[in-house]
Amino acid sequence: MGDYTLRCVAGGETLPEQYTLSCKEHAGLIRTEYAAKQLTVRPELPGIFRYIDWLPVHGTLPTRARPVTFRSESLCRELGLPNLWVTFTGYYPERDCFVATGSFKELEALPTTVRLAENGGGTMVVASAGNTGRAFAQMAVEFGTPVIIVVPASSAKSLWTVTEPKQPDAIKLITVRGDYTDAIAVANRITERPGHVPEGGAKNVARRDGMGTVMLDAAVTIGRMPDHYFQAVGSGTGGIAAWEAAMRLASDGRFGSAVPRLHLAQNLPFTPMVNAWKERRALLLERDMPDAAEAIAQVSAPVLTNRAPPYSMPGGVFEAMMYCGGDMYAVSNADARDAGRLFSDAENGIDLDPAAAVATAALISAVNCGAVDHRDTITLNITGGGYARVREELGVFPVPVTATVNADEVPEV
Numbered sequence: 001m002g003d004y005t006l007r008c009v010a011g012g013e014t015l016p017e018q019y020t021l022s023c024k025e026h027a028g029l030i031r032t033e034y035a036a037k038q039l040t041v042r043p044e045l046p047g048i049f050r051y052i053d054w055l056p057v058h059g060t061l062p063t064r065a066r067p068v069t070f071r072s073e074s075l076c077r078e079l080g081l082p083n084l085w086v087t088f089t090g091y092y093p094e095r096d097c098f099v100a101t102g103s104f105k106e107l108e109a110l111p112t113t114v115r116l117a118e119n120g121g122g123t124m125v126v127a128s129a130g131n132t133g134r135a136f137a138q139m140a141v142e143f144g145t146p147v148i149i150v151v152p153a154s155s156a157k158s159l160w161t162v163t164e165p166k167q168p169d170a171i172k173l174i175t176v177r178g179d180y181t182d183a184i185a186v187a188n189r190i191t192e193r194p195g196h197v198p199e200g201g202a203k204n205v206a207r208r209d210g211m212g213t214v215m216l217d218a219a220v221t222i223g224r225m226p227d228h229y230f231q232a233v234g235s236g237t238g239g240i241a242a243w244e245a246a247m248r249l250a251s252d253g254r255f256g257s258a259v260p261r262l263h264l265a266q267n268l269p270f271t272p273m274v275n276a277w278k279e280r281r282a283l284l285l286e287r288d289m290p291d292a293a294e295a296i297a298q299v300s301a302p303v304l305t306n307r308a309p310p311y312s313m314p315g316g317v318f319e320a321m322m323y324c325g326g327d328m329y330a331v332s333n334a335d336a337r338d339a340g341r342l343f344s345d346a347e348n349g350i351d352l353d354p355a356a357a358v359a360t361a362a363l364i365s366a367v368n369c370g371a372v373d374h375r376d377t378i379t380l381n382i383t384g385g386g387y388a389r390v391r392e393e394l395g396v397f398p399v400p401v402t403a404t405v406n407a408d409e410v411p412e413v
């Protein structure tokens with residue numbers, strides 16, 4: 001279970017596993033290759049670990065968090081899509097979804113926490129726009145794993161846990177006067193200190209394969225890979241993860257051989273990957289994200305505002321899009337809000353993360369412009385939702401701020 005090797009995408013060589021994030025010889029991503037060529041689902045294991053065959057871990061953690069795929073009859077009817085499936089990662093007890101921090105970032109945090117513990121341990125340093133940090137904060141309070149979380153000051157309110165901290169020192173929360181990309185820069189400087197390990201973002205195979213369980217859950221539940229996959233992206237890591245999981249499913253042989261087309265959405269007016277995708281592989285600062293600070297301040301889904309996504313690099317978003325086909329969508333706040341309302345009306349009043357509302361709006365736009373046929377099998381990745389229910393039913397404990405710094409500072413932690 002979980003036996004794997006690491007391989008450099010660009011150079012093809014195998015790499016030792018020491019919580020390895022990159023190849024010293026080549027730029028780009030590294031990837032896992034699993035001993036199990038066919039997926040055995042293990043429902044006896046907790047939560048996401050039912051997919052341990054294709055996660056880079058040997059052990060598990062006690063959790064109920066996992067993606068859950070279901071058919072929303074009401075949404076199918078509303079959109080005229082009889083073969084629409086929702087893969088939901090959030091808190092929605094009526095649908096058996098128990099992700100307490102409400103987003104698919106818990107799918108990254110769980111295997112990453114195990115992978116680090118199995119490969120040397122250390123204090124994890126995580127840069128986040130909010131949701132990733134909250135997921136790792138929850139890991140820290142549940143399992144005592146030390147973490148330093150670095151977020152833009154405007155995201156501090158997103159940092160809470162549903163378990164009262166017993167070891168308050170396990171979490172250090174640094175807020176940065178700047179945006180998400182500034183938070184990444186501060187986090188990188190903290191990891192230069194001994195004993196501090198960068199979580200790795202898109203480079204972390206545990207993060208990607210954890211996110212890839214969305215595609216696994218969809219294929220296993222539907223009985224085949226979908227024709228289309230919809231997700232809102234900031235870094236695009238979820239899109240890369242969907243592609244990688246689809247390639248594994250194609251080799252498995254039981255879920256079809258055609259990988260799903262990727263439909264990835266960003267939130268207007270900050271849409272760098274949408275802009276680049278129309279023209280080229282390179283992501284250009286001046287062309288694709290002019291007036292970035294102003295644009296970032298206007299989006300309704302701040303988690304989608306990464307200024308340095310792994311778009312052009314070997315194994316990155318551009319290659320995923322070229323391999324799978326599909327399209328990118330620029331979604332306005334108003335369209336996202338309407339789509340979020342539509343979902344909420346269809347599904348017991350469940351509130352969506354603004355990012356998941358962006359993905360839903362992209363699906364509606366694809367239907368309207370004929371990019372999907374109404375009979376196609378579609379997976380809509382609802383990457384977060386049910387926050388109101390979490391607050392009502394579980395209660396939340398805000399994570400206190402340890403220090404606030406400027407983007408060019410290194411905090412004392």
Ligand SMILES: Cc1ncc(COP(=O)(O)O)c(C=O)c1O
Nearest residue numbers: 233234235236237238355383384
């Ligand atoms: C709820 C939610 N949806 C979507 C995304 C985008 O994920 P990515 O671009 O890393 O795949 C994020 C990122 O933080 C998120 O929190």
